[in-house]
Amino acid sequence: MPKKKTEPTKPTSTRKPYPYLxxxxxFFDIVKPALFPETILRYRNNRAAASVGLDGLSDEDWIYHFAGFMPLPDNLPxxxxxxxxxxxxxxxxxxxGDGRGFLFAQLESKxxxxxxxxxxxxGKTPYSRFGDGKLTLKGGVREVLATEMLEALGVYTSKSFSLIETGEKLERTDEPSPTRSSVLVRLSHTHIRFGTFQYLAYxxxxxxxxxxxxxxxxHFxxxxxxxxxxxxxxxxxxxVITRSASMVAxxxxxxxxxxxxxxxxxxxxGESFDYGPWRFLPEADPNFTAAYFDERGLYAYGRQPEAVGWNLAQLGGTLTKHASQEDLNRAxxxxxxxxxxxMSYQFSRRFGVEGLTGDFVGSLLKWMEATKIPFERVFFDWFCGSASEARADRSPHADLYKADAFKPIREKLMAAKPVRPERLENAxxxxxxxxxxxxxxxxxWEKIDQDDDWSAFDQKxxxxxxxxxxxxxxxxxxS
Structure with a gap:
């Protein structure tokens, strides 16, 4: 654990009294953080830190709070x-329950x-069961990459705030072991889960x-x-229904x-969080699964909307003492x-245009599945619709865009109004x-694991x- 400084930099963001407490x-158990044999700062999200007044922390103070878990001033004790x-x-x-994590602080943004x-x-909590309460460094690296990528693609997500390597060797059954350890701190609007309500109802x-x-x-x-x-x-x-629909779309x-x-x-x-075996699609495939243990494909790409709807029904089931079943079903x-x-909104936004319909989205995904075009490529090539026609015609996949099968999609993209087409001036x-x-x-990960080379991570x-x-x-x- 890092040595305590006599006068650590005082953050400018505090929250008192403590709402969750x-x-x-x-609602919680008071716990103690683990003591780590080593602390190496691997990632700090300065954009997120600035939003809550913590960007002024030195790296030493950062480790003091986010690996030593010394309370922030005037915050959760x-x-x-x-x-x-x-x-x-x-x-x-x-x-x-929280088996390898805890709520560390609540801050007021600017x-x-x-x-x-x-x-x-x-570290361990009363809910760790047989686990060690620790996070592999690879798991931490993956979460940073996922949250940064999703945010860039316009998806509401928790932010990876800090990643610190902690100098332990962990045994895991799902990756080569022993493997390096880390502790991650995330910033989100809340950590209240559907399961929080289920616990209370039970x-x-x-x-x-x-x-x-x-x-x-x-509060949110x-x-x-x-x-x-x-x-x-x-x-x-x-x-919650609206927020969840926006998230999965x-x-x-x-x-x-x-x-x-x-x-x-x-x-x-409605924030994306709790990242585990996530994947991004190489190409459109409704049956694509991220978790090797999802043998039934319950959480496959194309079944995610169904899964969210099922989960919303379980949340509704916890509210029956406070609202009628009829009203909950109607909601x-x-x-x-x-x-x-x-879906119409999110796909329109990804294409940088207005007014694409659900029918368009369905046709697009079927075409993408049939042609096996790289998933991200079509959004890149056709960003801002008609304003990118010349770009799309220079794409390595221009032949697909000129084929008859794409014609109805192309016509709708060309007819849609571009939103802020000046964005295309970006290199x-x-x-x-x-x-x-x-x-x-x-x-x-291989570069990090084999050579402690973080250059590819930083470049990504x-x-x-x-x-x-x-x-x-x-x-x-x-809304």
Whole structure:
């Protein structure tokens, strides 16, 4: 553990009183972080740090707080392991909770929003079961890459805030062992899961469910106007449905496969988080799975909307003491319509145009599946629609774009109004698309693992940053 400095740099972002702590002891267990034999800073997200006033920390202070887990000034005095249950591959599991992480701090962003700093790999908790509470360095590297890529593609996601190598050798059954260790800190709007509500419902903590709904509304649904009583509960549920539909539509437009869409891996804020065996599609394939253990294809690319809908139904089942089943069912019936609306929005945004329809999206994905064109390529070549026609005709895949099968899609792209076509002036569009395929990820890790060479990792993050600035796909759609 790092030595304590006499006067660590005081962050400018604090949060007092402590909102999650104020919920009460039914929601968490106070825990202690692990002590690590070594701490090497591998990644710090200075953009995210600036949003919560922590960008002024020196690297030494950064390690002091985000590996030593010394409390931030005027913030949570002790880490909190959050309690939750969950359906894991649709089997209900009561024997889970924060097993290798905790809520470390709650900060107020510069625009007044409450944000959480949570950990992954910070040591054992009462929910670790037979695990060691640790995170492999490869797992940490993968999460940084996934979150940066998704953010650049306009998907609402938690941010990888910090990655510190911790000098241990871990044994794992799903990768060569022993393997290097790390601790990750993520920044997100909340760490409240569908499984948090399931835990409370299982133990018949119905008043606590109302308290948690009020907490969510106050701290990250403040843009809505809510009534009281059952209408308030339905309003909350509708908001979660909308946010979840936006999230999964964003994944579909990004060609992203989460891999393990259990209810304990879904955040009520609609942020993507809990990254495990994720993959990006090399080409459109509805049956593509990310997890080798997903033998039934339950969480395949094309089944992700279904999985999210099923999980939303489980969340609704925890609210039946506070709203009628009829009203909850009516709210849930909005999900397919909302998902289609969000698919139109997300695919339009990825193409940099207005007004693409659900029919267009369906035709596009069928064409992409049939032609096996690289998934990211078509969005890159046709960004801003008609404004990229000449670019598309110079593409290595121009023959596909000139074929009769593409003609209906081309006509709709040409007819759609470009949004901010000046974005095409960015030099990014003169090169090649930025991708995050499994071979690239493995090549990045191999250099780190074999030679402690982080240059490919750093270069990929720079490539993603260039893409993020070029596409400029900022902010989630939550209505």
């Amino acid at each position: 104020a919920l009460g002891e039914e 002790e880490p909190l392991a959050m309690r939750y249950h969950g359906h894991q591959f649709r089997s209900y599991n009561t024997d889970i 625009d007044g929003r409450l944000l959480d700093l949570g950990t992954k790999g910070s 133990w018949e903590k119905h008043e606590e469910i109302k308290t948690l709904i009020d907490y969510c509304i106050e 649904m403040e843009h809505q106007v809510y009534e009281q009583g059952a209408a308030r509960v339905i309003g909350f549920y509708n908001d 964003g994944w579909m437009a990004a060609g992203f496969v989460h891999g393990v869409l259990n209810t304990d891996n879904m955040n009520v804020s 849930l019936s909005r999900y397919p319509v909302m998902y289609e609306r969000m 990014f569009f003169e090169g090649e698309p930025c991708t995050m395929l499994i071979d690239e990820v493995e090549a990045i 993050l720079e490539d993603i940053a260039v893409m993020r600035r070029a596409y400029a796909l900022y902010g989630p759609k939550t």
